[in-house]
Amino acid sequence: MKILYFDCFSGISGDMTLAALLDLEPRNFDYLLAQLKTLNINGWSINTERRNKNGINANYIKVILPEPSHSHSYSHHDSDNNNHSHEHRNFEDIIHIIDNSKITKKAKELSKNIFKRIAVAEAKIHGTEIDRVNFHEVGAVDSIIDITGAAVLLDLLVSQNKIEKIYCSVVNDGHGFTHCQHGKIPVPAPATVEIFANAGVKTNQIDVPKELVTPTGAAIIAEIAGNFGFMPEMSAIKTGYGAGTRDLEIPNVLRVILGEFTVGAIINRPLKENDDGIFRAIDNRSHENITIIETNIDDCPAEILAYTMEKLLKEGANDVFFTPVYMKKNRPAVKLTVLCKKELTDKLSKIILSETTTIGIRMREEKRICLERKSDFIKTVYGDLKVKEIEFDGERKIMPEYEDAKKLAENANVPLYKIYDSVKN
Numbered sequence: 223m224k225i226l227y228f229d230c231f232s233g234i235s236g237d238m239t240l241a242a243l244l245d246l247e248p249r250n251f252d253y254l255l256a257q258l259k260t261l262n263i264n265g266w267s268i269n270t271e272r273r274n275k276n277g278i279n280a281n282y283i284k285v286i287l288p289e290p291s292h293s294h295s296y297s298h299h300d301s302d303n304n305n306h307s308h309e310h311r312n313f314e315d316i317i318h319i320i321d322n323s324k325i326t327k328k329a330k331e332l333s334k335n336i337f338k339r340i341a342v343a344e345a346k347i348h349g350t351e352i353d354r355v356n357f358h359e360v361g362a363v364d365s366i367i368d369i370t371g372a373a374v375l376l377d378l379l380v381s382q383n384k385i386e387k388i389y390c391s392v393v394n395d396g397h398g399f400t401h402c403q404h405g406k407i408p409v410p411a412p413a414t415v416e417i418f419a420n421a422g423v424k425t426n427q428i429d430v431p432k433e434l435v436t437p438t439g440a441a442i443i444a445e446i447a448g449n450f451g452f453m454p455e456m457s458a459i460k461t462g463y464g465a466g467t468r469d470l471e472i473p474n475v476l477r478v479i480l481g482e483f484t485v486g487a488i489i490n491r492p493l494k495e496n497d498d499g500i501f502r503a504i505d506n507r508s509h510e511n512i513t514i515i516e517t518n519i520d521d522c523p524a525e526i527l528a529y530t531m532e533k534l535l536k537e538g539a540n541d542v543f544f545t546p547v548y549m550k551k552n553r554p555a556v557k558l559t560v561l562c563k564k565e566l567t568d569k570l571s572k573i574i575l576s577e578t579t580t581i582g583i584r585m586r587e588e589k590r591i592c593l594e595r596k597s598d599f600i601k602t603v604y605g606d607l608k609v610k611e612i613e614f615d616g617e618r619k620i621m622p623e624y625e626d627a628k629k630l631a632e633n634a635n636v637p638l639y640k641i642y643d644s645v646k647n
Contacts (some may be wrong), residue, residue, distance in 0.1 A: 233434025236368030246462030260324035280463035521556030
């Protein structure tokens with residue numbers, strides 16, 4: 223399985239992302255320019271050059287804009303490396319620009335989702351609604367180019383290289399203070415912290431008194447990556463380096479690695495189970511179709527039904543359950559219900575027909591909404607416990623995995639409820 227790994231040891235910004243992705247596959251430059259020209263934003267151009275950062279030869283990209291008559295730079299996106307124009311845009315303005323362009327459908331959706339993450343964060347920080355957020359630095363032409371350009375290249379790289387998953391390291395940021403439209407603000411920037419909090423991104427502050435992660439970079443990686451932690455076991459195929467403008471004690475570059483994932487390798491945290499696309503959506507609900515298989519059974523031994531359930535689950539059913547019903551002549555019976563993917567319908571139907579006494583089954587397709595769930599391990603007084611994390615509408619829930627909780631209770635020789643209570647504490 224091909225994966226794309228973002229190594230954010232020196233943070234991440236929009237232009238560094240764009241430069242690293244282009245360095246990974248330089249032949250995509252003409253395609254990138256052609257796509258960006260359809261945004262119908264005039265007066266910009268892109269300059270690329272090679273820069274050496276602590277011995278690392280990296281790609282550097284700068285969006286060139288006409289000099290404004292009242293020029294001054296107020297960007298707190300220092301690692302974005304561009305002086306931003308003063309044209310302010312709201313979220314609706316930016317969506318309009320993207321929707322009216324001719325970039326690919328996936329690139330459009332990805333770009334809009336990235337901007338929405340920034341809008342949600344800014345609205346929270348400023349105590350307003352998304353539609354009332356006026357983008358300053360992020361609404362400038364160069365940031366629009368950075369985000370849509372990154373989306374265009376990601377979409378192309380995924381299709382060219384058959385990439386199936388995107389992972390990311392723990393994201394390093396600096397410390398101290400930086401300047402923005404509103405004055406001095408702390409590092410990490412409030413918008414960056416909010417974006418990461420909404421996406422469960424793992425981050426770390428290092429001893430560099432500079433802003434290394436911009437809201438633009440934060441929103442990009444929060445949207446596309448399904449896992450944050452150490453590099454998974456893989457065979458590297460090629461690398462790309464995107465340079466920032468600063469000269470630091472550490473290389474001011476973003477590294478992107480295209481690799482071949484080793485089957486069965488252990489990663490820090492798995493992707494969501496119901497992920498049907500490579501780019502994460504800002505809404506942590508997945509909308510999908512599910513097939514329902516049902517049959518009523520009134521003459522089958524309980525042992526056979528239990529065995530059938532185990533076999534159906536083993537063969538890939540999402541869920542299997544029994545509902546008490548009354549059939550003809552008031553016979554107590556059960557309704558067997560199976561939830562599965564459409565492609566498993568025939569296989570699971572054969573199991574039901576061969577293992578039980580039923581002579582017919584019903585099938586239908588329904589829509590469902592699933593919340594994203596993440597598996598993790600937490601430390602309790604009884605030992606490490608595997609849990610699932612679910613977040614919706616700002617509320618985060620942590621629930622133990624039953625089998626793991628049971629084993630922990632048995633090993634510690636305590637009642638099961640104490641294991642569950644230890645999660646609350």
